[in-house]
Amino acid sequence: MENKQELQIIETKVGGMNRMVEETKVEDKDQLASVSDKIKDIKKLQKFIKSEMDKTIKPAKEIIDATKDRFNPFLNACIDAEKGLKEKAQVFMVAEQKKENEEREKIAKKVETGYIKPETAVNKMEEVKEAEKTSRTATSTLSMKMLKVPGKIDESKVPEEYWIPKQLDMMKISKVIRAGVEIPGVEIVEKPSMASR
Numbered sequence: 001m002e003n004k005q006e007l008q009i010i011e012t013k014v015g016g017m018n019r020m021v022e023e024t025k026v027e028d029k030d031q032l033a034s035v036s037d038k039i040k041d042i043k044k045l046q047k048f049i050k051s052e053m054d055k056t057i058k059p060a061k062e063i064i065d066a067t068k069d070r071f072n073p074f075l076n077a078c079i080d081a082e083k084g085l086k087e088k089a090q091v092f093m094v095a096e097q098k099k100e101n102e103e104r105e106k107i108a109k110k111v112e113t114g115y116i117k118p119e120t121a122v123n124k125m126e127e128v129k130e131a132e133k134t135s136r137t138a139t140s141t142l143s144m145k146m147l148k149v150p151g152k153i154d155e156s157k158v159p160e161e162y163w164i165p166k167q168l169d170m171m172k173i174s175k176v177i178r179a180g181v182e183i184p185g186v187e188i189v190e191k192p193s194m195a196s197r
Contacts, residue, residue, distance in 0.1 A: 006052050013045055086142075089135070093144045096131035103128045 026032050104125060111121045134143040177188055 010049055010052065013048075017042060017045060089142055090144060093131065093133065097133075097146075100128060100131040 020038060024031070024035065024038065026035055107116070107121050107124045107128070110116045111118055116124070133145070134141060136142075173183060173186060176183060177186065182188065
């Protein structure tokens with residue numbers, strides 16, 4: 001089938017289905033029984049539509065999968081290369097930050113021991129070269145942030161406000177109610193459920 005013919009056939013069948021639904025009345029047992037057959041016909045139409053869709057979708061998926069198989073190794077190599085360069089830059093920047101911190105600590109210790117005066121320490125602190133956290137060029141920027149993240153946790157000391165409260169087990173409640181057992185605080189509502197084969 002060509003695309004236009006496929007769509008015309010499907011459109012005609014769906015139009016007929018919609019008219020049938022509008023015209024269907026369920027006022028007696030015979031009409032109720034006919035609904036089951038009509039639902040079966042609708043399911044057949046759904047299968048037909050899906051099979052027509054698959055004629056286009058399946059080859060497209062195969063093309064997409066083949067393209068991904070071909071290009072993903074190169075994309076992954078780029079991701080790994082970027083990660084590797086960032087790691088190298090990070091090692092350097094962290095080392096520079098460590099040098100800066102050590103230099104500042106030395107000056108602070110000299111003040112604590114009385115080796116230098118606080119005024120002199122202030123001047124020396126200003127002379128300490130600040131570690132760069134950002135590297136810029138005309139076309140790019142590379143920066144490092146120091147994020148605060150949790151380490152070891154002693155759960156017994158964590159305040160209650162940081163805990164997720166207990167939640168109702170809705171699956172268990174539903175199962176017990178279906179078995180006919182009443183649960184205090186839980187209203188039982190009857191809801192219709194339709195099934196067809």
